[in-house]
Amino acid sequence: xxxxxxxxxxxxxxxxxxxxxxxxxxxxxxxxxxxxxxxxxxxxxxxxxxxxxxxxxxxxxxxxxxxxxxxxxxxxxxxxxxxxxxxxxxxxxxxxxxxxxxxxxxxxxxxxxxxxxxxxxxxxxxxxxxxxxxxxxxxxxxxxxxxxxxxxxxxxxxxxxxxxxxxxxxxxxxxxxxxxxxxxxxxxxxxxxxxxxxxxxxxxxxxxxxxxxxxxxxxxxxxxxxxxxxxxxxxxxxxxxxxxxxxxxxxxxxxxxxxxxxxxxxxxxxxxxxxxxxxxxxxxxxxxxxxxxxxxxxxxxxxxxxxxxxxxxxxxxxxxxxxxxxxxxxxxxxxxxxxxxxxxxxxxxxxxxxxxxxxxxxxxxxxxxxxxx
DNA sequence: AATCCGTGGGC
DNA sequence: TGCCCAAGGAT
Numbered sequence: 001x002x003x004x005x006x007x008x009x010x011x012x013x014x015x016x017x018x019x020x021x022x023x024x025x026x027x028x029x030x031x032x033x034x035x036x037x038x039x040x041x042x043x044x045x046x047x048x049x050x051x052x053x054x055x056x057x058x059x060x061x062x063x064x065x066x067x068x069x070x071x072x073x074x075x076x077x078x079x080x081x082x083x084x085x086x087x088x089x090x091x092x093x094x095x096x097x098x099x100x101x102x103x104x105x106x107x108x109x110x111x112x113x114x115x116x117x118x119x120x121x122x123x124x125x126x127x128x129x130x131x132x133x134x135x136x137x138x139x140x141x142x143x144x145x146x147x148x149x150x151x152x153x154x155x156x157x158x159x160x161x162x163x164x165x166x167x168x169x170x171x172x173x174x175x176x177x178x179x180x181x182x183x184x185x186x187x188x189x190x191x192x193x194x195x196x197x198x199x200x201x202x203x204x205x206x207x208x209x210x211x212x213x214x215x216x217x218x219x220x221x222x223x224x225x226x227x228x229x230x231x232x233x234x235x236x237x238x239x240x241x242x243x244x245x246x247x248x249x250x251x252x253x254x255x256x257x258x259x260x261x262x263x264x265x266x267x268x269x270x271x272x273x274x275x276x277x278x279x280x281x282x283x284x285x286x287x288x289x290x291x292x293x294x295x296x297x298x299x300x301x302x303x304x305x306x307x308x309x310x311x312x313x314x315x316x317x318x319x320x321x322x323x324x325x326x327x328x329x330x331x332x333x334x335x336x337x338x339x340x341x342x343x344x345x346x347x348x349x350x351x352x353x354x355x356x357x358x359x360x361x362x363x364x365x366x367x368x369x370x371x372x373x
Numbered sequence: 374a375a376t377c378c379g380t381g382g383g384c
Numbered sequence: 385t386g387c388c389c390a391a392g393g394a395t
Contacts, residue, residue: 049391053382056390090379094393127393147391165374192391201389234387262378313379317386358380 001167004158004215005174016210017180017187023209024190027197029054032061034189039113039138040070046133047094047125054196060089072111074102083265083355090358096265097125115139128172137185144175145188149195156199156225159215164226235316236278240288241269241360242323243367244300246331251347252367253331254354255340262313262339267346267354269363270296270337274321282308282321289325296337299328307366311359322363324370 008016028034031054033045044064048057064085068074074082079099086095101123105111113134114120120131128146135143146154151164154171164171180187198208203222211217216225244253254267272291274283285303293300303325310319331345346354351364 046391051378051390051392052380053390056381088380090381091392093378097393125393129392133391145391148389149391188391196391264378311380312387314377 001158001160001170004160005170007215008174008177012213013178016178016213019209019213020190020194021186024186024193028189028193029197032058037138037185039115039134041065042138043113043126043130043134044068044098046130046137047098048089050094050130051091052089056089060085070111071102071105071113074099075106075111079265080355081353084353087266087355087361088358092263092266092355094125100124101126113138115141117143133188136188140183140185142179142181142184144172144179145192146172146175147192149192149199150175152201152226153191153195153199156203156216156222157210157214159219159221159225161221161225161227163229233315234312235276236319237276237316238274238278238280238319238321240272240274240283240292240321240323241363242272242288242292242303242325243269243306243363244292244298244325244327246327246345247329249331249345251331251345252351253334254344254346254351254356255336256342256344257339258336258341263357265355266360267351267356268340268360269322278317278319280319285323285325288321288323292325296334298334300325301328302326304370306370307363309359309362320359320363322366324367 033041036042045057045061048061048064067085068077068082077099079096082095082099083092086092104123105113109119115135117131117135120126120134121128132143132145135141136145146168151171154174155164158174160167194208198204205211205214205217205222208214208217216222245251253270255270256267257263257265259265270292272288272295274280282305285305289300289303303323306322306324308319308321310317312318334343336343356364
């Protein structure tokens, strides 16, 4: 391993950077966060891009920056609205931490993004990668980065057939050793772009500007690097969600997930874990209403099965049956149910603005179609 | 160190 | 279709 690192002389690194930048100037994508060096915009884009594909993040980035153009605007907004702008991106903790960090930046840094690693790394949601990305992309400071694209690229360049996690420290040092003296940000955009467009899981080596410097290419190892990791074990379950409607009232009962829960801070229909099997037929509306009545202490009549959908949440594959049911009595205060810290009856104009899990938002659309039809 | 956190694109 | 995985961070 030491030998592969030693092969990367200063001269080879300079050649690598030269070829890389030449390729990048011809093949770079026109992405919105590449049109700015505003550290706030860079920061927002980096958080959105964590575990998220570029194509997904673009529209969110533009909407978010239009509504929250700077740290002060973000810090002044209610968390719930920030989460609504994040809806559909997933990993909602990122949005909450971005918001918390913006408040720290306003309170402790006068609303300006810090330009020192020690100040960035202590912000919630900012780790080693994100701090390095902000420093290099926005401030052109020589801080290394290592993420999915660069990790895959560097493992192949070095020809290391090892699980990525075991050599992270070495890869960080390699990343640092590659840094140019200037235009650090452009270099980082370029290495990530090469990893993203060429050195993918199934690489396009014939298009690669640095294949002659790649040990994996020379040894025919590109398809076995990075090494496969553990096969995920899926858990199949069946859930039930219900839209509860009080008599002669168009409001809807929603609960908010508590901090620490999945979808913390988001609103959702009452849900029941129905069974631990996947391919179960939709239970009868009567069964569902009876179970739900017990759970929330409210008598339910006139249940109707609306639709069933499949979705997955990390390792869970969920079959979700959705019902609409009228309650026997007018709304009254209800105790929060499992996982939630607040329960409310809300008008449609309000639930449009409340942040919800993506699939629950789809159920809202199904409910509207159900009412219309 | 191993797990958790969400969603949608791509194949 | 079913499955992999993406500009990671926190615990």
